Amino acid sequence: MNMRLNIIFVFLFLLAASIHGQSPSFIYANTSMTVNEANIRKEKLSFDYKQTPEWKRYKILKATGWTAVGVGGAMLIGGFIGDIIDNYERSGNDTKLRYRIVWRMGAGVAAASVPLLTFAYINRHKAKKATAFSLTISDLSVDLPNGVAQSRPTLGISVKF
Incomplete structure (x- = not known):
């Protein structure tokens, strides 16, 4: 005011x-x-x-957040399917962990996109005000x-x- x-x-x-x-x-x-x-x-x-620094931050954070969603989702789905195929007929002690690491990392990357997108839309709101x-x-x-x-x-x- x-x-x-x-x-x-x-x-x-x-x-x-x-x-x-x-x-x-x-x-x-x-x-x-x-x-x-x-x-x-x-x-x-x-x-x-659209010429404020908040708008620039919004554009960068939005692009980073949606890229993290895409990459994390692909890693999650690919790793989960690979883990099921790799360990389909194996017993409990004989399981391989290579795809399990991939889908867990994918879940972490996808979860990390939530704060990025949150801060992006907060900056968009600040820029419009x-x-x-x-x-x-x-x-x-x-x-x-x-x-x-x-x-x-x-x-x-x-x-x-």
Whole structure:
């Protein structure tokens, strides 16, 4: 909440400073201007949640977690089936442990993916809650009373909480 108030006060200060620094234009005094919306050129510079460090962590942890699920699941299934085939007709003292180690390690790798995915989705939630700024730079085409078209740069600022 404190950060939001600080951002609002900064924008109010910038707005007041820009209004105070303006001087009347004698060229456009007592003329009406129309904006031709067909000639608006927009370039979007967005500072959204996908550019935060939390989003980067989310992408890395998500990829690592789902890779661990896939590798661990394959090791678990392959090791379990291999253990059954390898020890199908063997007695208790004569069993081989090579596939039993594989499926147990696979279960451990698959279980290790749970905290990875949990932290990934926690970071995604944090990134989406981050304050988002969006800047839009446009050129407006203004038709002057003498018939000449003039281009004026404009800047749009959007703050999302």
